[in-house]
Amino acid sequence: MDTHDTSGQLEEALERLHASGPERLGRLSNHAPMVVEALAANGRSDAVHRWLDRYESKLEEFPDRVAPVTEADWRTALGDVRRAADWTDHFTRALAERPWRSVLAVWWPRLLPGLYGGSTHPVIRVGHAVRALRHGENAPRVTELAHALGYWAARHQPVSGITALPGAPTAARSLDAVPAVEESDDEFPARLAAVRRLPVWAGDVTDPDTARERLAELVRAATHRYATHGHGEETMLVHAATAPNAVLRTLDSLPRELWAPSLHAAWTASAAVTAMYAPKEPVVYTPAARLTAEEVLERALAHGDEHVVKFTDTALDVGDEPALTAALRAVEISRPLA
Template identity: 60%
Template sequence: MDTTGTLDEALDRIHLSGPERHGWLSNHAPMAVEALVRHGQARSVHPWVDRYRHKLEEMPSPTDPIAPADWREALGDPRRIADWAQHFEREVAERPWREVLAEWWPRLLPGIAGGATHPVIRVGHSVRTLLSGTQTSPRTVELAHALGYWAARHAPLPPLGHLEVAPSAASALDLVPPVVDRSGGIEQRLERLTAFPQWPAPGASTDGASESATAIADTARERLVELVTAATHRYATHGHGEPVMLVHAATAPNAVLRTLPALPRELWASSLSAAWAASAAVTAAYTPAAGTTAPLPTTRLDPAEIFARAADHGDDHTIKFTDTALDVGDDLALTAAVRSIELNVPFR
């Protein structure tokens, strides 16, 4: 919980800007500052935003309000980013934020990979703050902007075939076939996806009719924890393939995991399925031909020291990945965090 007021101040500054720049690149500031405050680095937030400010662009002008009866027509239209932001600002002003989230989560979930998964990651950071601290205007507006960004960039994956059954999340990620044509950015690469391994295994997943609703939800959460752990660990050995983009294979499912407590439990199973699709898609688009075979040295740093190094490093993706690695918390996850600090370019 932030008792300094720094997070609210930073969010107020950031909300003058849109969620993107140059028509595609994501504004990472709200996610990074939430992680910095979360891990005791509040005093570094405003200097970090000062340095990041040149990457921010003004929120685009709204064009036409989102009509309740016609929201499907506007879904996935990035030209309506400002319209969507205003729509959700009205929604969270008029209704409890949990109610808004529960209504829109299943609508947005099929497009989880849109915006290179940044919208759902932004939602995850926002929800974590709302769940653990005082509900303030900047924090509910942040959720509104995150949901609006997701709605504007909503982009379902192409129809996918089913490959062999994988016994674990780690083996499933290992079995994800890489996109052969690596030309273009993530949007173009995701269009070339064809099939994913089956995980969780059919019959062992979370939609069995014989299971109680409670068991289904609990299993979904357990599998999601497994996926976040596997993707975080995998960065330690495969992050060199694309140090920036591959962090999302872990941070996207972790955003879903962070959001579960705010959602009705009947949405947890579909949340797992979407999180797996997002993690597998990023893996397919950027995984290297081979992982690191040399033994990875175990870091001697404690979690607080590792995050302090990530904060000093300053790269937004490194900060967010280290935040996820600390959620996992085991030795290999901490090693992966240190690896991200080594692989990514510092932000000064």
């Protein structure tokens, strides 16, 4: 739907949230900035504060500062979650001095190798922030980009040592070819460390427009796949779709030479999440009724779970019947927001 929100509800919600940190309990991401943007983008600004009231108990205070991040030493601070406030300050200063697209163009290639940190939530938050800014620039939206980029820098986590396996011609078949990891630890970092083999898909793409087409194909395939495979881990598997969709949303705000590298990073992230949480067998899922996009969004909003709302937002971007079916599957198998 992607409706341009002019009600001010999003700005009010972001201002409420910018006193909060990017995580809680030392590892769980603060999803509220992403959800309120998704609601506003899909014409439900009226629900932003009601949803936020339900989620507010999960927010923690903004973390303490350690030392300023500078151009001279930023590499040593990269991936240090203790420096989240320092990184947010760094991007706040940068965005006060230069247009947000210029800041994004400099930092996107620096941060892209660490797209996997924070269970991919930082890049997803950046994608939501960029979408909001593309529809209208104002202080709360710029501040949200500073918080999102700061979180990504603080949780930056590269992945290396992956053995390339033969891929398939399509994203859907390549996701089917991803081997599951044999790892019992439930923590994302441990599972990510266990990913050692992934198929190569679209690895030869260098043309920016082709990269966009392939990235859209990946988002569509991962979204559709959730309907039959989401039960492997109903929360974490949404990121196989929402992470590449965050990258897709950002492409138009990036220099074209960054589009193909963004596709390749997004594929690796989506494939890695698939490997980490894929079920042993798919299931056949048929929804009880065929619903419109607006009805599916209403189901997700009533359910309230932050991952369900964000996955539904991605399903609405894809926009076809299998994507809406996948969103309904997420509503069905996920635990509602209390």
